[in-house]
Amino acid sequence: MNSEAAGLGKIWQPLQIGVTTVKNRIMIASHGQAYGEDHQPSERMIAYFQERALGGASLLGVEATSATRSLGGAQPGGAASRWRLTAWEPRTIPAFARLAEAVHDHDARLFVQLSTGGVNDMGRAWTDDWHPVRGPSRVPSPIMNETPAPLEAEDIKELTCDYAKSAENLRRAGVDGVEIHAAHGYLAMQFLSPAFNKRTDGYGGSVKNRCRFSIEVGDAIRNRVGDALTLGMRLSFDEYIGAAGVTPDLAEECLEVFADSGLFDYFSISCGSWYSLHRTIPPMGTEPEAFLAPYGKRAKRVVGSRAKIFLAGRILSLEAAERVLTEGAADMAAMVRAHIAEPHLVAKTLAGRSGEIVRCAGTNECLAAPAKGRQVTCALNPAAGRERAWGEGTLRLATDVKRVTVVGGGPAGMRVAALAARRGHEVELIERSGRLGGHLDLLRRLPTRGDWQVAIGNLGAALEAAGVEPRLGEEATVETLLASGPDAVVCATGSSWDCTGFSAGRPDRERMPGADEGHVLDVDTAARAALEDPASLGDKVIILDDTGGYLPLGLAEMLGQAGAGVEVLSRFATIGDQAAATGDLAWMLPRLTATGVRLSPNHFIESVDGRRVEVYETLGGRTRLVDDVSTVVLSMLRSPVDGLFHDLRKNGRFEVHRIGDAVAPRSAAEAIYEGERLGRAL
Numbered sequence: 202m203n204s205e206a207a208g209l210g211k212i213w214q215p216l217q218i219g220v221t222t223v224k225n226r227i228m229i230a231s232h233g234q235a236y237g238e239d240h241q242p243s244e245r246m247i248a249y250f251q252e253r254a255l256g257g258a259s260l261l262g263v264e265a266t267s268a269t270r271s272l273g274g275a276q277p278g279g280a281a282s283r284w285r286l287t288a289w290e291p292r293t294i295p296a297f298a299r300l301a302e303a304v305h306d307h308d309a310r311l312f313v314q315l316s317t318g319g320v321n322d323m324g325r326a327w328t329d330d331w332h333p334v335r336g337p338s339r340v341p342s343p344i345m346n347e348t349p350a351p352l353e354a355e356d357i358k359e360l361t362c363d364y365a366k367s368a369e370n371l372r373r374a375g376v377d378g379v380e381i382h383a384a385h386g387y388l389a390m391q392f393l394s395p396a397f398n399k400r401t402d403g404y405g406g407s408v409k410n411r412c413r414f415s416i417e418v419g420d421a422i423r424n425r426v427g428d429a430l431t432l433g434m435r436l437s438f439d440e441y442i443g444a445a446g447v448t449p450d451l452a453e454e455c456l457e458v459f460a461d462s463g464l465f466d467y468f469s470i471s472c473g474s475w476y477s478l479h480r481t482i483p484p485m486g487t488e489p490e491a492f493l494a495p496y497g498k499r500a501k502r503v504v505g506s507r508a509k510i511f512l513a514g515r516i517l518s519l520e521a522a523e524r525v526l527t528e529g530a531a532d533m534a535a536m537v538r539a540h541i542a543e544p545h546l547v548a549k550t551l552a553g554r555s556g557e558i559v560r561c562a563g564t565n566e567c568l569a570a571p572a573k574g575r576q577v578t579c580a581l582n583p584a585a586g587r588e589r590a591w592g593e594g595t596l597r598l599a600t601d602v603k604r605v606t607v608v609g610g611g612p613a614g615m616r617v618a619a620l621a622a623r624r625g626h627e628v629e630l631i632e633r634s635g636r637l638g639g640h641l642d643l644l645r646r647l648p649t650r651g652d653w654q655v656a657i658g659n660l661g662a663a664l665e666a667a668g669v670e671p672r673l674g675e676e677a678t679v680e681t682l683l684a685s686g687p688d689a690v691v692c693a694t695g696s697s698w699d700c701t702g703f704s705a706g707r708p709d710r711e712r713m714p715g716a717d718e719g720h721v722l723d724v725d726t727a728a729r730a731a732l733e734d735p736a737s738l739g740d741k742v743i744i745l746d747d748t749g750g751y752l753p754l755g756l757a758e759m760l761g762q763a764g765a766g767v768e769v770l771s772r773f774a775t776i777g778d779q780a781a782a783t784g785d786l787a788w789m790l791p792r793l794t795a796t797g798v799r800l801s802p803n804h805f806i807e808s809v810d811g812r813r814v815e816v817y818e819t820l821g822g823r824t825r826l827v828d829d830v831s832t833v834v835l836s837m838l839r840s841p842v843d844g845l846f847h848d849l850r851k852n853g854r855f856e857v858h859r860i861g862d863a864v865a866p867r868s869a870a871e872a873i874y875e876g877e878r879l880g881r882a883l
């Protein structure tokens with residue numbers, strides 16, 4: 202073992218959890234990928250898990266899996282989800298068996314999380330099975346907002362039987378353990394939470410009664426499978442809605458009841474519910490690393506030697522995991538997003554290759570994906586979810602070694618250059634500005650966005666490892682390229698922000714009247730000016746956002762902090778739709794409010810006339826005039842910077858490619874994806 206790995210002593214100690222022994226203390230807690238097909242683990246999912254088992258984590262958790270025939274088919278934020286796994290149907294056993302085998306092949310263990318949605322179900326998810334959603338009481342989900350019918354005794358009996366049947370199915374599939382999902386607002390947590398459980402029968406009121414549902418489920422599972430499976434429970438230690446919901450004190454009392462029952466081998470400590478999902482999976486710039494450690498310590502004090510404690514929550518490095526373990530906050534450190542970004546976190550550390558670890562930056566692309574109806578991907582690790590094509594061992598040396606010039610040092614250019622060089626091509630990377638990172642280099646300078654530097658750092662480390670030395674501050678032109686004569690040129694030249702005011706929401710006009718006035722700026726120019734001197738935009742700023750992205754809101758925050766009056770307008774019903782999907786918006790809104798920023802959804806600009814701006818409501822058409830506006834910022838379309846590409850193509854002397862924003866301006870995740878794809882194809 203190298204000295205770095207040897208310094209992480211506790212992590213390498215095996216652990217006995219019920220009937221399961223794990224080889225180290227690093228696990229990947231349950232997390233959904235939306236990779237399931239026809240409700241069973243798919244080949245994509247098996248490859249995803251296999252990669253992470255190979256990468257050295259000792260225990261892998263399968264996502265919230267429907268344990269019951271009803272109440273489990275849907276997912277807040279998602280459509281009726283065909284990808285949602287089910288364990289209650291025996292037909293899914295063979296696919297779970299393949300998954301378990303793939304994980305066992307690499308000496309890791311597999312636990313499956315058993316869940317049912319309760320009030321977070323969707324009553325009309327399945328055309329042939331409309332039903333009222335069911336919950337402890339008549340309180341709807343804050344997200345789904347369907348009025349539930351309270352569960353009756355016979356319903357509860359059916360649910361507990363289904364849980365037991367699911368556990369039995371998974372035992373037959375060769376899975377090592379099952380976990381009752383009593384966290385994050387699923388049904389078992391709804392019984393614990395005063396926010397949802399208003400019952401006056403044996404399932405409501407006292408702490409013991411609130412715990413009864415989960416205890417009955419645990420009992421039913423133990424009666425069915427005995428000690429053949431490890432049995433655990435996931436709990437949210439804080440629902441973050443004060444005494445209205447689960448508080449840390451209530452969580453401790455519940456934990457005492459659960460530990461006392463003797464049913465459970467472990468408790469996995471997390472936080473949040475559908476009231477506070479942004480806290481369960483906090484994005485960059487919010488919670489510190491291992492932020493749930495104080496709750497882990499409390500849980501360990503309550504449970505003592507009666508069960509093991511797992512802990513998640515922005516444990517991003519093995520050093521942080523080691524601290525969590527040695528400080529007595531957990532017996533197992535759960536690192537979820539860290540492993541989405543880097544499946545080989547443990548193996549690389551053990552091999553003395555920690556410099557190659559792709560670090561999670563907390564962009565929460567993984568969280569946003571299912572919320573937007575997509576499968577989970579990672580902004581920084583384009584191989585996540587694509588392991589069959591891009592996983593470990595798939596990169597092939599180039600048979601026809603070329604001299605490749607990459608123009609543009611943003612995420613697309615950095616990625617393609619590193620990949621092509623690793624494959625043996627001779628690569629040079631030319632960047633016009635003095636810095637690498639492109640658009641990310643601006644984002645990282647916004648308030649709370651510093652961790653974008655982690656993303657730039659990952660891309661830079663890959664370049665360095667591949668031996669590419671970027672040439673900064675150099676402009677590539679047709680002439681310079683003709684002179685140097687590479688075999689192939691990749692144009693990763695990015696995009697520029699339009700300042701015409703054109704919007705798909707106003708198809709009747711090409712330009713916004715007044716958009717050419719000097720105090721109307723595109724958002725990139727405005728953000729750079731504000732970073733230099735926030736006062737330079739004046740004391741009254743209107744930002745019109747058509748993107749739903751973070752940049753205009755980050756600018757608003759910066760200006761608000763500096764004391765300017767700021768109003769953000771958008772023609773959409775939610776301002777910052779993209780930032781909502783990553784969980785950022787819920788953190789940012791209080792900060793914007795604190796600085797006095799005004800948000801006006803369903804609004805647009807009719808015209809700018811000097812310091813007077815005419816604004817209208819997109820739904821009703823009512824107009825208002827805003828006077829004394831010092832700057833109007835337009836966060837609208839971007840145009841590809843593709844002149845070099847077209848000139849080179851016309852010239853016909855080289856193999857020419859273009860990727861990323863230079864094709865069509867999109868996200869960093871897409872830019873990095875295209876860099877990876879071309880890097881493998883060159």
Ligand SMILES: Cc1cc2nc3c(=O)[nH]c(=O)nc-3n(C[C@H](O)[C@H](O)[C@H](O)COP(=O)(O)O)c2cc1C
Nearest residue numbers: 230231232233264265513514515536537538567568
């Ligand atoms: C894409 C995604 C899906 C998740 N799905 C689940 C789930 O199905 N069940 C669960 O208990 N937690 C789920 N989580 C929460 C994680 O298990 C974990 O608690 C959270 O990501 C914080 O840990 P981290 O900072 O190491 O990522 C999910 C997290 C992510 C990012």
